[in-house]
Amino acid sequence: MTASLAHALRLIAEHGHAAPWLTKARAEGSVMADALARALIDDDGERSAYDAPQAFEVFIRGGGNASLYSAVSATLARLYEQLGVRCLLDIGVGDGLALLPALGQTRPAPTTVDVVEPSGGLLDALRPRLPAGKAWQLTLQAFLAQLAPERRWDLAQSTFALQSIAPGERLVALKKLRRHVTRLAIVEFDVPVFSSADERFASLAQRYERAASEYGDDAALVAGGFLAPMLLGQLRTAAPSNWEQPISAWQDELVRAGYRVAATTHVHDYSWAPAWLIVAKA
Ligand SMILES: C[S@@+](CC[C@H](N)C(=O)[O-])C[C@H]1O[C@@H](n2cnc3c(N)ncnc32)[C@H](O)[C@@H]1O
Structure with missing residues (x-):
């Protein structure tokens, strides 16, 4: 079949x-x-996988995603505690399925939790449950364009969201972000390379x-x-909207953006591909 x-x-x-x-x-x-x-x-070549938020919300709560997300949240919670994160930024937070359980497992929890998410539907689902902090309904690129130079976070995190940004724009955004964060943590899939x-x-x-x-x-x-x-x-070769890559390529990209990769850790073997956490110093 x-x-x-x-x-x-x-x-x-x-x-x-x-x-x-x-x-x-x-x-x-x-x-x-x-x-x-x-x-x-x-x-029309422009429809995004996040235009129908209900389908995405059902997707991430079913199948193998339940164990993937619980592993991701537990990994993030350990990271917040290890680094003593007070001020956190989540980029492409979705409806908070990775973020909120991570915050719930962290003592003491970060005092400020800001989020960036272009999908209004996903952000509306998250807003009532978001602790102290601000929610921007923007892409990462637009968020950085309006950000005051002095704004800083101890940690910026992004789980399965940077793959939605085209590589050229992503490199520019990662470079700009570096001025605003002490560390960046990303969770992405280590997708295979095909011959x-x-x-x-x-x-x-x-x-x-x-x-x-x-x-x-x-x-x-x-x-x-x-x-x-x-x-x-x-x-789509003309108008793609997803740019996954192997974990080694994510590491290289962070280095090209000026970060120093501090740790790369296996998070969970998901059916799509294994998920890994990369923590980089800005
Ligand atoms: C696979 S979802 C992951 C959501 C969430 N981080 C999670 O782990 O459940 C990818 C997210 O990236 C967001 N996204 C797409 N383009 C983006 C951009 N340019 N900047 C920031 N987020 C973006 C999508 O709206 C979506 O919420």
Whole structure:
């Protein structure tokens, strides 16, 4: 079943459509083929995986994400305690699923917790539960453009969010951020490097289909509202919206932005790829 889906992914990447192969994969039972066929009908090349926050919120609370997020939050809580973080900034906080449990497990908790998140829907869900601090509904790039030079945080963290920023803009943003923080902690997936395009499409097809299949009655919602736009954002060569990379490439990027990588720690083996924490000194 995923062989037909993989072939469809290649055609979408190369030509923007793959109706016959999506129909074949759909007939073979692929949840992702159905979601992609629907997503491609009204795809304007600009739809983000976070435009339908409900699908993302269901996604991160189900399947293998429950154990991933509990590992991420526990790791962050240990880091706050180890560093004695008082003033914290979360970049691309989403609805706070990594942040809030981490704060709940930290004694003493940081006194200021500021957050940046471009999605109004995700931020609205977080706002009532956010402790002392400010919430900016902005991208990291826009946030840095309006930031007073003297604003500083002990720690800026970003969990699975920097992958949403194009590499060129991300490097500029990371350099600017360095003036405002003592340390930066990022959690990202150590995605594999593929030796051929065929290997990459086969892996994407298998991993997305496996993710969708973990959601039972919510599979159509999660696949249609989150996984399909995320996958299209990885396939589109003209207007991509996701730039994952191996952990070694994240380390190199932080060094190029002027940080010193202090520690790189394995957090959790998730079905998509292992998640790692990198702590860097600004
Ligand atoms: C996979 S989610 C992770 C959310 C949250 N950090 C978590 O761990 O659950 C990626 C987040 O990055 C946000 N995002 C996308 N582009 C961004 C940008 N340019 N600056 C900051 N955040 C961004 C999205 O809106 C989304 O909330």
